Amino acid sequence: MNLFQKQSNEFIARHIGTIGAEEAMLKVIGVNSINELIDKTIPANIRATKPLNVPDAVNEAELLKELKDISLKNKLFRNYIGQGYYDTLTPSVILRNIFENPGWYTQYTPYQAEISQGRLESLLNFQTMVSDLTGLPIANASLLDEATAAAEAMNMFFHHSNKNHKTKFFVDNNVFPQTKDVLLTRANPVGIEVVFGNYAEAAIDDSYFGALIQYPDSTGSIEDFRSFIETVHNNSGFVAMATDLLALALLTSPGELGADVAFGSAQRFGVPLGYGGPHAAFLSTKDDFKRTIPGRIIGVSVDAQGNRALRMALQTREQHIKREKATSNICTAQALLANMAAMYAVYHGPDGLKDIASRVAVLSQALASSLKEQGYTVANETFFDTITVSGADVEKIKELSEAKKINFRYTNGSIGISIDETTTPEDLLDIAIVFAEAKGHNVAGINFDEDGQLANIPTFAVRTSEYLTHPVFNTHNSESQMMRYIKLLENKDLSLNTSMISLGSCTMKLNAATEMIPLSWAHWSKLHPFAPKGQVGGYAQIIKELSEYLSEITGFDACSLQPNSGAQGEYAGLLTIRNYHIANGNHDRNVILIPISAHGTNPASAVMGGMKVVVVKALENGYIDVADFKAKAEQYSANLAGTMITYPSTYGIFEESVKEICDIVHQHGGQVYMDGANMNAQVGFTSPGLIGADVCHLNLHKTFAIPHGGGGPGMGPICVKAHLAPYLPKHISDETGDDHNGAVSAAAYGSASILLISYAYIRMLGWEGLQKATAHAILNANYMKALLEKDFDILYTGHEGTCAHEFIVDLRPFKSTAGIEAEDIAKRLMDYGFHAPTMSFPVPGTIMIEPTESEDKGELDRFCDALLSIRSEIAAIESGEADKANNPLKNAPHTQFAVISSDWNMPYTREQAAFPLEYVKQNKFWPSVARINNTFGDRNLICTCEPVSSYATEEA
Template identity: 70%
Template sequence: MNLFDNQQNEFATRHIGPDEHETKEMLDTIGLQSIDELIKKTIPGSIRLKKGLALPAAVSEFEYLNELKKTAAKNKVFKNYIGQGYYDTITPSVILRTVFENPGWYTQYTPYQAEISQGRLESLLNFQTMVSDLTGLPIANASLLDEATAAAEAMTMLFNHKNRNHDHITAPKFFVDEKIFAQTKDVLITRATPIGVELVFGDFATASLDELYFGAILQYPNSDGAVIDYRSFIESAHSVNAQVILATDLLALTLLTPPGELGADVAVGSSQRFGVPIGFGGPHAAFFATKDEFKRNIPGRIIGVSIDAEGNRCLRMALQTREQHIRREKATSNICTAQALLANMSAMYAIYHGSQGLKNIATRTHLLAQKIATALTELGFEQTNEFYFDTLKIKVADVAIVKTKAEKQEINFNYFADNTIGITLDETTTIKDVHQIAKVFAAVADKKYAVDKKISEEINLPAFAVRTSAYLLHPVFNTHHSESQMMRYIKSLENKDLSLNTSMISLGSCTMKLNAATELIPVSWPEFSKLHPFAPKEQTKGYLQIISELENYLSTITGFAATSLQPNSGAQGEYAGLLVIKAYLESKGQHHRNVVLIPISAHGTNPASAVMVGFKVVVTKCDDAGNIDVEDLKAKAEEHKDDLAALMVTYPSTHGVFEESIREIIDTVHQYGGQVYMDGANMNAQVGLTSPGNIGADVCHLNLHKTFAIPHGGGGPGVGPICVAEHLVPFLPGHTNIKTDVTNIHAVSAAPYGSASILLISYAYIKLLGATGVRKATEYAILNANYMKARLEEFYKILYSGKNGTAAHEFIVDLRPFKTSAGIEAEDVAKRLMDYGFHAPTLSFPVAGTLMVEPTESEDKAELDRFCDAMIGIYHEIKAIEEASADKKDNVLKNAPHTQYVITSDDWQHSYSRTQAAYPLPYSKANKFWPSVSRVNNTHGDRNLICTCEPISSYVEQKAAVATV
């Protein structure tokens, strides 16, 4: 053994669970001699790669971090006053350490299993309450991807609302004030065009809306920083039945009259400046708040209050959360994710500071802006914003002169084409910074600046803009202001949640793998976290180098020509990929091609994304083995040959099988002039062994939060880049801040490179594993799945497998027979797994009444065995019901999960023992995870939708009731 080679490849042994001895045991269980034999039986030879990936060799973790430091040093961290939706902020250390850098928070899955997600659900409910309070609107969701896409979702919601409640609008118009952020305009254009909405840009003050307008959007404060009274415009819009969206700023709203009190129907924006680093543009949690009449139509996730089986208050996600999986092509949005981790950080920031603390931060920022305005006016410059919060707009003779002098002082301003300059302050700005800015302008004016340390404490806002309403009155925002209190509150929530630092999370199609600490550490480095997405390229050379290298790595892995990292979720990647196909077809004069073939087994976001692009969905059948029905697909492709645009296909299939007919399917679509979009949800079974480009697809999206190790963060962040073949490269998403010579489509996300700060994680994943390691990870993902399948198929029917009897990286356990034999449903098994200390696999998708299991390569044999033992234990519990030795109604499955309170209660009247309920297997005695609530009543929550923290009065009533008792 060469010790020096071993040092270079050590990360693979850290990332991949089984060692050589365990690998041999697992192969023996499957009945095979080698991993290579398993791969040959699993992946059709016709699509196997003939040679290894052209990626660099692996580097050690120590070497990687040292090299990355050198790359980071190429970035120049200037003091940024650019604004435009991105601000420097101070992340309180207690939040940085115990949330942002804590695997107990960043390795959680989306809270679909509410009983083991009460902590993050409470935090997201706090986020919704914070947004609702600050915007003055009663309903808020649990975050969206970014401000620009939140604005686009709001526009779409209003458009659908108008069509639903009125006659279909024949020529719908949407007014966009010229003073909204440029990136928001860009995304609005992207989203409006396919659904036939005409955007009308102009000055709200002179705009005249009529009945053809269904809505309008304005920025508050606007992109110049001006605070303007929009009341009369909103009233006039309402007079013609048009609704109004205000894109706004949460920190500003601690001082300014909230959108709800101005009459706005929707408020959107970014919560980034509430303690979330800029990170070159993301990820940041967007917010979305609206009136009660829209509560059933809000895009994304909503956290609601319900009760559990014991009648106790609990939290869960509301019904519309997975609308696209229920309604598919009839869905009004393809959003199935959020920015949960970042929303949690923002909520914790508000909790830590409280209403007064936030107001103090806002007031300091505003007063410092006033100080600069006074200083620059005295130097002879004109400040054009009559009223403002944190942003000034200064007229100068030549912006180039100011830019040169500012950059010498390591300062970035926002430079406009009309020789004006934007200066946006934030909570990091100090009086020292104020004097430095003034000195730059003094040098431009060739004048002396007399340092005056006195600052007026009188806020200069007009009466219409001064907020008089209270906010954040709930006890949670008024209790945890010391670090001890905050640390304990965060820990109390963490303890309620199961995450990857508790046990494996074997969710099929969700790929919950190791999120290595070395991959995540650089995300907090200031050379990356403090870069503004609109900073000059000369200051971001290190970041651009990493982005370019990552794009090339992903293109190599997928077998394609180019990659766009802009889409910041998997669904966003689907949408972007279809937009690229649409633009390509239209460039060839084939505007009429609008039919997309989608197998019935596809993810629900597939048809929803297709409809958003303006395509018509035609569903194709699957056969009894779960494969695409080739004859049905051929028939429908021929039927629609004149207007066929694309096929959307997941590979390996949603059923966890490498379908042998994939090349035939792709050739058929190409034969009739269509393009092939490959959903990258199952890419963890392809990397290094095959690829979408090698198989013959034209475009794919990747879930970097699945295959490439970005943490799920309790339901986001995610990244969904798209990789495309040569002929589609000119149509990749562009951005208003990046000028190119190609005919790009408009932006799909707010920032040029989407969630740039977490691209570092996937970059590290590939660098640390290298060409050999990424292939080995895929091989072990397939090995682990087939080992578990081999252990479980003696007890459960396993649905679908390849022609040689193997699965890909996931497999489906059929629980439907037990409904008849024992009255046990898949949900009962999912809840009982919690008692064994595990998160359930994917429930009832893609087949109702099943569990889809994906172990990933990161789990060792001992953990795989613990899960298999749990499933086998549950099998025997079901058999006891079938054999009548356990009661059909009062049994451990129907009553699962069992909380600590239920187990220790004096009132125990069940037909089974406490030990059987709480400690079903010996390992659970040593490391018991307790669900914090009993089974959640979803129906109650949907009938009684409450999506903000209950008012103080309800808490007073509870205390009074307890006192009475």
Template identity: 60%
Template sequence: MTLNTTYEEKFEQRHIAPDAAETQEMLKVVGAASVDELIAQTVPEKIRLKAPLNLPKAKSEFAYLRDLKQTASKNKVFKSYIGQGYYDVIVPGVIQRNILENPGWYTQYTPYQAEIAQGRLQALLNFQTMVLDLTGMEIANASLLDEGTAAAEAMFMQYSLRKNQSAKTFFVSKELFPQTIDILKTRAEPYGIELQIGDHETAELTDNMFGAIVQYPAGNGAIYNYADFAAKGHEKGIKLTVVADIMSLILLTPPGEWGADIVVGSTQRFGVPMGFGGPHAAFFATKEEYKRSMPGRIIGVTIDSAGDYALRMALQTREQHIRRDKATSNICTAQALLAIMAGMYAVYHGPQGLKLIAERVHGLAVSLSDALSKLDYTLLNQSYFDTIAVEVGNLAGSIHAEALNNELNLNYHGSVITISVDETTQPEDIKTLVKIFAKVKGKTLNDTTVETEVETVIPADLQRTSAYLTHPVFNTHHSEHEMLRYIKSLETKDLSLCHSMIALGSCTMKLNATTEMVPVTWAEFSRMHPFAPVDQTGGYMQLFDELNRWLSEITGFAAMSLQPNAGAQGEYAGLMVIRAYHHDRGDHHRNIVLIPSSAHGTNPASAAMAGMKIVVVKCDENGNIDVADLKARAEQYKDELSCLMVTYPSTHGVFEESIIEICEVIHQYGGQVYMDGANMNAQVGLTSPATIGADVCHLNLHKTFCIPHGGGGPGMGPIGVAKHLVPYLPGHAVVDIDNGKAIHAVSAAPWGSASILIISHAYIAMMGPDGLTNATRYAILNANYIKSRLENHYPVLYTGSHGRCAHEMILDCRSFKAAGIEVVDIAKRLMDYGFHAPTVSFPVAGTVMVEPTESEPKHELDRFCDAMIAIRKEIASVEQGTSDKTDNPLKNAPHTMTAISADEWEHTYNRKTAAFPLPYVATHKFWPSVGRVNDTYGDRTLICSCPPLTEYEFEESEVTTPEYGT
């Protein structure tokens, strides 16, 4: 027997599920002789790449992790006292292992299907409750992207709420963190908002101001009493946003108690690693009267079909796909996974534990300040929480050098040094700092003392007296055993990729491989401060450089910006780059954007935020862009045309054959082509945005490139651009990103949510050029296999010229309405079969959009198809009158274990039909934890924090018949 000693396992075979035998079986059903023939029938020849991707050869999982360790070692993880919104933390092991590293949590989708998302909805409600308690506000959302963009959202909300429509000035405290001011500049410019940056103590508040924003504690660490400033502003109708440090609010008077209208900030300090900038969950809290103007997702309490406690996302009329260019925000991705971690941090420590942590942080800062004062340093802030500012005169260079010798990073501003203490700081660390400051003065630690018992320097009128985190959930789970069981109890209520495929059109729920996830928690990556000196960040710089080159090769573009930390933020960044390009050429009048009627709602919302005027282009009866209408619109607005926003393959799941002509028309009239990268899973290795003719494209790394959805975030949305747009890519106020003519930052951190870029880096490195191309081929094969199995049961709304779909398809369910069956009934009934519904009523109302991805094996595709076919038979039974029109398995879905096991069963169908409709379900049953939720009741009695269980009882008269819609 000859032995093969060169064998190395291919990651591609782990990522792409169908094997050779399954491939042949599927091709037979599809009616294609080979995958190549199918691709030729699906992807237009004229946009096909002429050469394979020029990427490094694929690495095995073992080799990748080995090599990445070498890369990681180039990051020097110094002890950070930089602060400025980013702090080292202690991640409780029970949270890291059972949430951050647990696919039962990180592979969940956004909780649009509430009945199978009750676990993460409860965790997010805990987060909202925590935010409300600590800020003293009335309503909070379930996280935003980061502190800087949350502040920008607050500014725009204040702008949209202004009563004086001529008011255009926004006061900005000079003590805001510089990255936040940078983002405010980005968001203000398209609307002509004037930022007045100054000192809140001397600023003159005028009638032309609509809002103001301050930092609490301030960027220099000082604690100011803003109560008078807030009152003066309110006299003139000026609303106040407060950017607050959440850890400080345990000891400081909540902003809601002294006049804040909006409070934003980051929850990074609550057990979420710095990760060189992210991902971190920002919070946003405001007054209840502004609830319909608040950006982001709100989790609310309601009841289910049995009248029992249930949760769901509230006020969904604010979603972008409904309000489009009238939306107050383009936010689509939240930071759900990180919000869940932060909320669990509060659950685990409880109010007493958090207070001990906050007091310790504050005490160590006081101890350091006192010791430096005894060394004759001038302390510039007399009241502070965790950050002291020290005037060092001409000693800054010597202190800097000595700090580096001790592997410490401080924050330097000329002759002033700020030092931020965090949860990881130990008394010995304070002594080390004091030694450094003593040494440069020729003194020793013996010349001062480091006290272990100190008094607070927080002014008495700003010390917190109100209670917080009084709900039992924050006062119960403090032992690891209890915490573990609580986390698991919530996890079991949620359907994730651990259970079954999630065939969401336009969302690409594919394998998030363990090897891709492992390095995220390595200290070399997770404990890096985003403003660390560049010579300490060699590992990250190498990773960014490689990812930039690889993504540029995949897209055909000249360069990428990795800064946008969500897809919709990538849209916005791309449009702002186009805007800057036109303005730089003197074409300030070019502000018309053409958007097909089929576009995702974030497209017009992003365009409106970029100050553009939207002109809608029609789609023809086949779902394609109406080229004649496009030409007419482009010619009509030729002098004002800024760009076209287009998704490819189309939002209807088709490779439109006129795409090159469409791009040429836009370029003919001086416009740019912005491509939405939502459907890149059908492009990689076969075609590319640049080949097609695009100038800009954002990539949803949480879709095509395997960053997991995390129950609704994190995501990443970097943009690639053609050569002429490279100079305008986003810069940053703190870290020098020299692009020549950079727009201001779009994200708080220079490279966005840097730590999860590792996931996409790993995916590309382990797949290699052939694996990436095959992933696209199999995404198309799997989709067309489902189409072939289902098209005789559900009409497929749009196909290409050869009758093929791209990587997804739209199943038309509108005809079932005649029998009283809505598409939402199909979505809920799928839960009884163990599946999450495909995308519902997008981009066409009354349809479902199905995308299987390349990671699903044939037997899982068959299981899904069998379920859909069985549901179609149930619909037919209603249509034929065999089943009751109102009392049938679809209308009553989903069926809970409580309902199935009840003593009484009054339905016209049996329990087995309800709960075990196909044989496989009996051996693989996932039970929805609540019946169908009542959205109408929940919005009418909006509750967005954890209600005391003893008080949350429903009167029989309050329980109404649920009203369901799409």
């Protein structure tokens, strides 16, 4: 029985690293038990009194069997639905070495660029690929999905034209429906009037700040937009063009047609459908918008030795810095998926992409010809991969096609058919037979043009310009070359398979292999997000059960899994509050109280939601100033929409006044939004609902084990109390007609495939494991705090002297005593084999440490040893033993090339530079570049792959 019990709960001890070490750790902290520690940390008046109502834990083998059985409830049909989502062939070398490789999916966002050069190079390849194919010079390092990318383009134009006070935005009727839905959602709160119409008949005048068109459009037609674009430009407006990267291998680029922005999804470049995501969206633009383009840009700079080095450019655009002045709240990119798409282009090269695109176009043309021969009408005369058939017996076609496990798109009595790279001539014949049988025939044929002429691509749209000419896209076309290139880049990146990443607020916990494995299974990965509901029983079960688990964990009544990032969750939560107030006739409730310590995306999301931000002060101990909060709630009582709070606070404290704060808001008619970034300190012990909140978003890529993927994917579902449930975001695929709240993401369930990870995490831990994970997160943080507090100043603790799951170390004193700043310590940690904790947030000049529950005591000790060793190096500067300007911290990080150089002339040894502690010798991680010059990179902005000649160092 004991053996069976151990097997049943095996995952708990595998996920929680400090099980078995509690006694020694508690002794260092100075408490007798974990229960005593929890009692000192979490206020009694918010503690849960009953266990979570989630299933008992299952072991890893049981979980995999369960998910396999559930997956078989999904039906694998051949999908020709299109509408921005296409089946694709993920090259095995990319599937195995990136998608399934923790060296690529467990990295953090590349804020510490010196140990992120691998994925930075891959993201630069992504930007180059997008820029080349779209014919526009500036591209970002991916957005969330095509629909939200459209909204970002609209917003960018709106703010760029703000001085002219224009509010109208034209959208062509033949833009994808899910894109139009998200555009309306995003436009309304900020006062944008979206005008739909036929671009060829539109009366564009100077009241429009911009327009959006699709190329090829939703019917598949390739329209000549050049005169329309010119008309918009003549009225001082801008044009965004939704497009398709594979089509652009054959079609004239948007830049050549005159578009100001091109955007779309890179999904069909080797990224599985996954019932809607995660996928990388792209956005490129003219140089005029380089300072306002949303999201991240990877740029080329130099390091301290003058060598080429990559980093995130123009970082002051990051929304946690701009706060309420931000024009976007983007925090998460889709970096992992952008890397897959970039590698797809690297592997196939320009010739391979053109071959794939040509094959798709030839197959589409052959199908159109076959259907015309049968007497059907193909409504669009021009096309790349999509044809629209009109005048057919839609119900008969649907019945016959589904009997053959084939899905088409059905819109207003017409049938859309989109071909992709997985389609074969045999598939075309099956489609042709369906249409033949609908007319009572049992014979059909497919004929291919022998010379391969693409007659259905109009002359103006035939691409003549080159693309992907850089050697990186023309070198790695064999699997050996590709495998080694991927490994070369992986070796330049520090990820969780190297060492702990103790980023406060970011919760970089274990992403267990068992949680990840099902994502590659065909019955999860190959489903189209707009597949008929009867074909997605497996996803329906996961979505229902996970929603119930998350509602239980948060203490709420309903859940939306649609937001596909944490910041999107913030936005969706605020829209839910806004819609609730409007439905109750309170249109003027638009003021949000936000503590000064809040995450920077909070005020950015509030402004995007049409709210006015009022900042609330913090006390010296980091607590919210309740008196100031109360005064401002009274001042804005008539217009109070609510508040946004983080709990535990961003300072890592369980504030005892949180219930009072919630009560104050409710007394003045507002709603309480709780940021779920720090949920890892709540699960099983308390909950937002118990505390008094009304809505909370959850970062599934933090608390619930979805990997960070080098900066994304993320998921940010929201849970709400019952009175807010009717105002959660809906989706056009919900089949609820027009009577719904607008969508916030392109797919109904956001990045649906990665919901499996959080589902598996909860199922393998069960309620006891979930609570134990929280307890050990708090234990580990307090243990590290106890090890460090004699040598470093620890900011902000609770009244009992404990922290929550994270704590802040004050590094500001060292600037005056030794000339050392937080950045110096962050870079020196790289020499010890560690990623720096969160830098200068929420307090400038500090680091915020969060160990999570996944790390073992030995790793916690190594990290603390590294910081204590660095403290001794600072002491050497303070005493005058080490030079103030030329020391291991100021020169960090030390590359292998610097250490082996015959020109070594530092006043400290090579060993001190590279192997400062004994453990480093056992597992040395070498930063591939020295400290990067950020200023140089911003002043000399280069965001695509440079000519090969620029890689060579200048000869003396």
